[in-house]
Amino acid sequence: xxHIHYEDENSRYLTIGGGEKPLCMLACWVEDPHxxxxxxxxxxxxDFLWIAEDGMKMTTGGQVWDxxxxxxxxxxxxxxxxxxxxxxxxxxFLKKSQVKDNPSGDFISMFRHISKGGWPFSEQDHGxxxxxxxxxxxxxxxxxxxxxxxIAGEKMDPRRLYDAVNVxxxxxxKNGGVTGWEPAGAASWLELLNPVEFLEGTVLDHEYVExxxxxxxxxxxxxxxxxxxxxxxxxxxxxxxxxxxxxxxMPNGSWYGxxxxxxxYATWFALVGLEVAGKTYHNCLAMRKGVQFLLxxxxxxxxxxxxxxxxxxxxxxxxEGNRSNLVQTAMALMxxxxxxxxxxxxxxxxxxxxxxxxxxxxxxxxxxxxxxxAFMQNCMLHYALFRDxxxxxxxxxxxxxxxxxxxxx
Numbered sequence: 115x116x117h118i119h120y121e122d123e124n125s126r127y128l129t130i131g132g133g134e135k136p137l138c139m140l141a142c143w144v145e146d147p148h149x150x151x152x153x154x155x156x157x158x159x160x161d162f163l164w165i166a167e168d169g170m171k172m173t174t175g176g177q178v179w180d181x182x183x184x185x186x187x188x189x190x191x192x193x194x195x196x197x198x199x200x201x202x203x204x205x206x207f208l209k210k211s212q213v214k215d216n217p218s219g220d221f222i223s224m225f226r227h228i229s230k231g232g233w234p235f236s237e238q239d240h241g242x243x244x245x246x247x248x249x250x251x252x253x254x255x256x257x258x259x260x261x262x263x264x265i266a267g268e269k270m271d272p273r274r275l276y277d278a279v280n281v282x283x284x285x286x287x288k289n290g291g292v293t294g295w296e297p298a299g300a301a302s303w304l305e306l307l308n309p310v311e312f313l314e315g316t317v318l319d320h321e322y323v324e325x326x327x328x329x330x331x332x333x334x335x336x337x338x339x340x341x342x343x344x345x346x347x348x349x350x351x352x353x354x355x356x357x358x359x360x361x362x363x364m365p366n367g368s369w370y371g372x373x374x375x376x377x378x379y380a381t382w383f384a385l386v387g388l389e390v391a392g393k394t395y396h397n398c399l400a401m402r403k404g405v406q407f408l409l410x411x412x413x414x415x416x417x418x419x420x421x422x423x424x425x426x427x428x429x430x431x432x433x434e435g436n437r438s439n440l441v442q443t444a445m446a447l448m449x450x451x452x453x454x455x456x457x458x459x460x461x462x463x464x465x466x467x468x469x470x471x472x473x474x475x476x477x478x479x480x481x482x483x484x485x486x487x488a489f490m491q492n493c494m495l496h497y498a499l500f501r502d503x504x505x506x507x508x509x510x511x512x513x514x515x516x517x518x519x520x521x522x523x
Contacts (some may be wrong), residue, residue: 124217126239127158132174175236180499182250187507198265205258205267227296231277245285249328252278290358291321292329313490323369323380327387334390356391360400367403376424382445389452405453416465417443441486444508456516464519467512470505
């Protein structure tokens with residue numbers, strides 16, 4: 115119970131997520147059904163409840179994660195002068211959501227890692243630093259710092275940016291990959307003790323393609339704006355992370371993702387990470403193979419659609435009937451754009467953009483389709499905002515980097 119109470123107190127009774135919350139709350143009830151700890155758990159149940167179009171959902175938050183992608187999508191539109199208030203509010207939220215301190219007391223003895231400077235998945239109370247959330251939020255703060263303060267608000271204190279970089283640098287493994295929450299190092303056989311039959315890889319933290327790519331993108335931008343801070347460490351980190359992406363590519367040219375469905379998701383991340391690190395279609399075999407995977411899996415309507423069955427099977431499975439999913443189409447489109455597809459044959463890009471444009475509804479929204487989030491192979495996650503964020507982001511990048519077709523498709 116000592117560890118449970120420590121977790122509860124340091125996460126303000128949110129715990130690390132929706133899977134752990136009821137377990138910790140139940141343990142506190144068993145210990146003392148009238149105790150303060152159980153009452154504090156009850157007070158935060160509403161943080162996990164969300165009314166959606168189709169009824170009540172249980173959520174683990176995701177506010178920082180959603181905000182980071184939404185801000186990047188909005189910035190890509192090049193409409194900053196028109197949406198300054200929105201950008202300023204998003205910037206303010208991210209600045210307030212950064213974790214300001216490490217876990218309390220002797221956190222090493224409680225099997226916790228440094229958190230000062232990191233960003234959580236949801237909001238500051240959560241307290242758990244996550245590598246990709248930290249990297250994506252850091253990237254947003256750096257991008258917003260390049261805008262006038264009357265549009266994006268005051269810049270973040272550089273010392274807080276340095277704290278974020280410190281968290282990211284601490285989470286790279288010897289193989290170059292980046293873990294989610296804490297450094298890797300425990301014996302792999304401990305996964306045999308996993309008590310959850312339907313989730314894989316939950317005992318230890320592992321390296322992930324998505325986290326590695328996000329870290330590359332954030333550090334490349336940070337190094338550009340703050341070239342004097344831990345320069346050699348950042349350069350070595352990026353070099354090793356690129357090697358990890360190249361080493362973990364699947365034989366068919368894709369990458370396997372953990373936090374989304376699945377091969378399209380991770381391939382988008384990997385291609386962007388390679389591109390910002392200086393790789394091109396011509397000098398990087400991994401990028402060429404990734405492009406071929408995406409071109410091969412494009413549907414007749416110009417889109418992409420991947421089934422959640424890809425996650426447990428660990429092989430690419432298209433949606434039934436070769437349907438296209440707009441979020442996955444947007445991710446694939448951005449992956450190809452960053453792999454310089456427009457320089458070779460922009461036709462696949464035009465077809466994907468046409469599908470996205472024609473799928474938008476009269477009110478500006480995009481239709482909700484299949485789930486695109488995932489967790490540990492078998493648990494699918496619903497990111498409601500993705501249906502608008504990613505088509506907007508992809509179309510913005512398409513407009514920025516691809517010349518319009520000279521004839522109708």
